[in-house]
Amino acid sequence: MDFLNLEFNWLDAIDLLIVIVLIIQLYRLLKGSLAFNIFLGLCVIYVIFFVVKALKMTILTTLLQGIINVGIIAIIVIFQPEIRKFLLVLGKKTPLSKDSFFTKLFLPDKFKSYKEEESIINEITTAVTHMAHAQTGALIVIANTYRVKFDTASSINIDANISAKLIESIFEKNSPLHDGGLIIVGNKILAAKVILPVSENPNLPTRIGLRHRSAVGITEHSDNLAIIVSEERGTISYAQDGILTMDISPEELKIKLYEVLVDGM
Structure with a gap:
C-alpha cells in the first residue's frame, strides 16, 4: 500500500x-x-x-x-x-501584543507611574475585603482588553469613579442594585445589576452558586477578570479565562489585580 x-x-x-x-x-x-x-x-x-x-x-x-x-x-x-x-x-x-517585550519596550507609557491603577486596586480590594467580612455577596467584572458586552435592558448605567464605598453600597443587601454583576471599564464603574452569561462547564464544583458560574461564563470567551464574594461563606474567588480560583486572601486578590491592571498593560 x-x-x-x-x-x-x-x-x-x-x-x-x-x-x-x-x-x-x-x-x-x-x-x-x-x-x-x-x-x-x-x-x-x-x-x-x-x-x-x-x-x-x-x-x-x-x-x-x-x-x-x-x-x-x-x-x-x-x-x-x-x-x-x-x-x-x-x-x-504576538510580538505586537501588549504583553510582549517589544510593545513594553517601545510604548510611550513604559515609564508610567501607574498611580491611578494602584488607587483602583486599593479601592476594589478594600471593598471586596469588607464585603467578605460582612458576607455580602458580590460579582465584579473588570474589563481589560475588550469592553464587556451585556444586556443594557436589565442593567443600570452608572459611569462613576471607582470607590470602595460606592461598590459596597451597590452590593448592600437592601440595595436594588445588588443582584447581578458590576462592570468596571478603565477607571470607571460602567454599570450595575448586569445579567451575565452562566457557564455550562460540567467540571465546576457542584457547591458553587449562580454568581460563581456567571463569573466563569463572562470570562470563558473574553479577556476579563471576574471577582466573586460568596454570600454564604464570606470567601473571595476570581475567574479568568474560564478558570475559577476559589478561597483566596485579600493579598492574593491584590496581586491578581496588579497582574491584570499593571503588569498586563
Whole structure:
C-alpha cells in the first residue's frame, strides 16, 4: 500500500509537530466544555477519512469528503466561542501584543507611574475585603482588553469613579442594585445589576452558586477578570479565562489585580 512507502523528511516532522501543538491547544481550550465531545467526534471522522483514503476505498472516501466539506461550515458555527477564545489567546502572544517585550519596550507609557491603577486596586480590594467580612455577596467584572458586552435592558448605567464605598453600597443587601454583576471599564464603574452569561462547564464544583458560574461564563470567551464574594461563606474567588480560583486572601486578590491592571498593560 502507498501510505506504507511514504517518504518522511524534516519538513514533515515540523508539519506534524505543529499539528500536535495545535491539537493540544484545542484540547486545553475545549476540555470541560460541551463542545469537547463534538471535537472528539470530528477527530474520529477525520482519522477514518484519512484511513479509507489511504486504503483507496472510493465510496467511503467520497462520502466522508462530503461530510467534511459541509462540516467546515458547521465547525465555524458550533465552535464560534472557542475559535474567538483561541484567537484571543493567540493575539496576546504576538510580538505586537501588549504583553510582549517589544510593545513594553517601545510604548510611550513604559515609564508610567501607574498611580491611578494602584488607587483602583486599593479601592476594589478594600471593598471586596469588607464585603467578605460582612458576607455580602458580590460579582465584579473588570474589563481589560475588550469592553464587556451585556444586556443594557436589565442593567443600570452608572459611569462613576471607582470607590470602595460606592461598590459596597451597590452590593448592600437592601440595595436594588445588588443582584447581578458590576462592570468596571478603565477607571470607571460602567454599570450595575448586569445579567451575565452562566457557564455550562460540567467540571465546576457542584457547591458553587449562580454568581460563581456567571463569573466563569463572562470570562470563558473574553479577556476579563471576574471577582466573586460568596454570600454564604464570606470567601473571595476570581475567574479568568474560564478558570475559577476559589478561597483566596485579600493579598492574593491584590496581586491578581496588579497582574491584570499593571503588569498586563
